[in-house]
Amino acid sequence: MHVRDARMYAPEIMKKLPKHEQIDIQTLNSIERELGATGIKAKTLLVDGIPFVEINKAAEKENASLIVMGSHGRSMVEEMLVGSVCGKIVRRTKISVLVVTRGMRR
Numbered sequence: 001m002h003v004r005d006a007r008m009y010a011p012e013i014m015k016k017l018p019k020h021e022q023i024d025i026q027t028l029n030s031i032e033r034e035l036g037a038t039g040i041k042a043k044t045l046l047v048d049g050i051p052f053v054e055i056n057k058a059a060e061k062e063n064a065s066l067i068v069m070g071s072h073g074r075s076m077v078e079e080m081l082v083g084s085v086c087g088k089i090v091r092r093t094k095i096s097v098l099v100v101t102r103g104m105r106r
Contacts, residue, residue, distance in 0.1 A: 052088035
């Protein structure tokens, strides 16, 4: 799942979203194929909104038993100022969360 943070959109960025949406969809599809090749069934999702809110909504809607996410997202400055999406998920969800740190990624 990728959530494009709606709070970050300026008018000039909104004009570029269709191009970026296609890139995001291609990336998600690539991840889905890569997981599928290892036997893991995956479903990808691209949404606009507030990341921790949308992730929680999707996990509840899908009746997920586990949320797996990286410890650091794209906006490290925002994370330092207001707290990470991961931290908000861990504190606000009823679903188990597995946090993957940067050292665990390939």
